Amino acid sequence: MELLLQTLINGILAAGIYALVASGLALAVGVVGIVNFAHGEFTMIGAFIAYLLFVGTGLDPFLSLGLAALVLFGVGAITYLGLIRPVLAAPELNQMLLTFGLSVALQNIALLLFGADTRVVSTSYQGATLSLGGLSFGVPPLLAFGLSVVILGALYGFLDRTRLGLAVRAVAQNRLAPGLLGIETQRVYLLAFGLSAALAGVAGVMLSVMLYASPTVGFAYTLKAFAIIVMAGLGNLRGVVPAAIILALAEALVSTYLPGGGGWVEAVFFLVIFVALTWRSWRAA
Amino acid sequence: MLSVQGLCKRFGGVTAANEVSLQVAPGEILAVIGPNGAGKSTLLNLLSGLLRPDEGRIEFLGQEITHAPPEVRTWKGLGRAFQIVQPFPEMSVWENLLVGALYGKPSTPRKVAERVVAEVIELTGLAPKAQTPAGELTLLEDKRLELARALCTQPRLLLLDEVMAGLRPSEALEAVALVRRIRDSGVTVLFIEHLMPVVRALADRVVVMDYGRVIAEGPYDAVAANPKVREAYLGRAQ
Numbered sequence: 001m002e003l004l005l006q007t008l009i010n011g012i013l014a015a016g017i018y019a020l021v022a023s024g025l026a027l028a029v030g031v032v033g034i035v036n037f038a039h040g041e042f043t044m045i046g047a048f049i050a051y052l053l054f055v056g057t058g059l060d061p062f063l064s065l066g067l068a069a070l071v072l073f074g075v076g077a078i079t080y081l082g083l084i085r086p087v088l089a090a091p092e093l094n095q096m097l098l099t100f101g102l103s104v105a106l107q108n109i110a111l112l113l114f115g116a117d118t119r120v121v122s123t124s125y126q127g128a129t130l131s132l133g134g135l136s137f138g139v140p141p142l143l144a145f146g147l148s149v150v151i152l153g154a155l156y157g158f159l160d161r162t163r164l165g166l167a168v169r170a171v172a173q174n175r176l177a178p179g180l181l182g183i184e185t186q187r188v189y190l191l192a193f194g195l196s197a198a199l200a201g202v203a204g205v206m207l208s209v210m211l212y213a214s215p216t217v218g219f220a221y222t223l224k225a226f227a228i229i230v231m232a233g234l235g236n237l238r239g240v241v242p243a244a245i246i247l248a249l250a251e252a253l254v255s256t257y258l259p260g261g262g263g264w265v266e267a268v269f270f271l272v273i274f275v276a277l278t279w280r281s282w283r284a285a
Numbered sequence: 286m287l288s289v290q291g292l293c294k295r296f297g298g299v300t301a302a303n304e305v306s307l308q309v310a311p312g313e314i315l316a317v318i319g320p321n322g323a324g325k326s327t328l329l330n331l332l333s334g335l336l337r338p339d340e341g342r343i344e345f346l347g348q349e350i351t352h353a354p355p356e357v358r359t360w361k362g363l364g365r366a367f368q369i370v371q372p373f374p375e376m377s378v379w380e381n382l383l384v385g386a387l388y389g390k391p392s393t394p395r396k397v398a399e400r401v402v403a404e405v406i407e408l409t410g411l412a413p414k415a416q417t418p419a420g421e422l423t424l425l426e427d428k429r430l431e432l433a434r435a436l437c438t439q440p441r442l443l444l445l446d447e448v449m450a451g452l453r454p455s456e457a458l459e460a461v462a463l464v465r466r467i468r469d470s471g472v473t474v475l476f477i478e479h480l481m482p483v484v485r486a487l488a489d490r491v492v493v494m495d496y497g498r499v500i501a502e503g504p505y506d507a508v509a510a511n512p513k514v515r516e517a518y519l520g521r522a523q
Contacts, residue, residue: 163387163395170384173373179355180333180365181438182388238375 002134003256011252012245013141016148017203017210019244021221022228023155024199026240029229030172031192034084035092037099039225040218041106042072042197046204047213048114054121054208061121061209062143068205069198076197080190088189103222110215118212126209144206151202152241155195159237168192172237220266227269231276247272286311286473287332287442292341294327294497301327302338303497309442314464314474316488316505318481320517324497325477326368329446332475333365334358346441360391364440368447368477370427374420378411378430381419382437389438401437408466409433425456429463436467443467445476449483461486481509493517 021043028036049068050061083102087095120126128139159165170178171188179185200218207217228247232239251268255261287309294302301324309315317325330336332343334355343351350358359365373381382405386398393401406412409429414422419430428448435443445464449457457480464487468474478484484491484505491508493501495517501508508514 166380166384167388169376170373173375174371176335176367177371177373177434178384178388180335180359181385181434182356182359182390183384184356236375 007252007256011249013145015245015248016145019241020203022225022240024196025225026229027192027196032189038103040222042200043204044218046201047208050205050208051213068201072201073194073198076194080193107215118214120212121208140209224269227272288344290342293339300497313489316484316491317477319494323494362441364435364438365444366431366435370431372419379415385434385437405436442473
């Protein structure tokens with residue numbers, strides 16, 4: 001019973017970062033209409049920003065979150081203006097090849113700059129845990145989870161309650177109408193892509209503490225984020241959080257209860273995509 | 286109010302709009318009719334900014350808007366409703382309308398926008414459905430929403446693209462009455478329509494297109510009697 005409870009808690013705690021990365025991807029796919037395979041590389045950049053700031057100035061990663069978010073918003077905006085906007089009207093295959101190429105390019109630039117080693121941000125509370133009735137909570141995952149909840153709350157508050165959020169939702173739900181209702185769609189795309197990268201970057205900062213920074217750290221998160229947004233329904237921002245929880249719980253259960261579970265964890269996202277797509281097409285038929 | 290001169294749009298070898306010129310006077314209801322493929326929808330897309338013309342000039346309220354993006358035209362008072370309705374399916378009817386009211390004119394205060402929505406939702410009979418998600422409306426309600434949302438942008442000229450298509454005769458009658466009410470509230474209307482009874486009932490003036498050209502214009506009865514128009518619809522008598 002205790003094992004099950006601990007497993008579920010681990011799952012829930014992991015879901016925060018998943019939801020951050022996946023909400024970002026959902027903005028890129030749902031609002032801008034771009035299947036961004038380089039999304040995890042924004043996470044990677046976030047992780048390296050946290051690492052460099054920590055090594056260079058000793059700044060605690062959880063304090064560098066805001067700066068990383070700003071930098072990544074800029075990176076996302078520049079990526080949108082320079083690479084994405086010119087291919088918005090291009091066939092989807094071209095768009096995917098472009099973002100896939102961007103992913104490979106960013107990974108290799110990071111490889112040139114930092115080498116292939118994994119770099120851990122070793123804070124003083126790195127291995128700290130809180131114990132509560134036989135259950136233990138790692139401090140970094142707990143902090144990351146708490147911040148994720150706050151950030152996601154702010155994101156959904158923005159989407160639900162503000163004038164600009166209404167425009168973002170409008171663009172996500174219909175391509176043709178927003179411009180004719182007076183919305184400057186190009187600005188909404190720019191904002192959404194910048195936010196998308198910022199969310200990925202913030203998750204990267206958290207990963208630098210809980211996992212490590214490395215040139216390929218983001219790729220697994222691209223795949224997991226895809227599994228989550230496929231489960232939520234492409235373009236459905238609201239479904240991202242529950243879908244992230246489901247994926248994280250499934251991974252935690254597999255890791256605990258399947259013999260050799262640790263090795264199978266990275267296959268769970270694939271199973272989730274498979275089941276979600278099959279179920280959808282079966283229901284549609 | 287609207288002045289179109291020599292508008293041309295080609296898609297590959299097809300000339301969808303060929304030297305189209307027309308004028309819309311303030312307060313009138315103008316119908317654009319023509320057989321399938323005559324270029325009516327292309328004309329509407331050129332007017333609302335979804336397409337850019339290869340040649341020609343569009344002036345609205347004395348200002349050139351030939352190459353202005355759609356949102357700028359909307360701000361100036363050009364509204365558009367689609368034949369195939371384009372709702373935001375996961376938003377409520379109220380929110381759908383609020384998008385139009387908030388963004389139809391730049392920096393509209395929320396209070397003003399909500400007042401506009403409240404007026405339009407009454408005018409279009411959608412008030413009982415205010416909190417219903419747009420994805421759950423019937424076709425008739427969808428069409429009303431499409432019209433209502435365009436109205437929320439507070440247009441001076443409203444472009445309607447076959448908004449009666451698919452409606453039952455009784456529903457079409459209701460819609461005709463609604464378009465009249467809209468005009469009476471001070472909005473000029475340009476509409477595309479296939480249903481001739483609707484055209485006859487609504488239009489002050491009719492423009493007929495065929496193969497991308499304007500082939501006739503005038504009052505309904507004169508246009509309907511025009512041999513060129515009969516030929517376009519029925520083919521040449523042998």
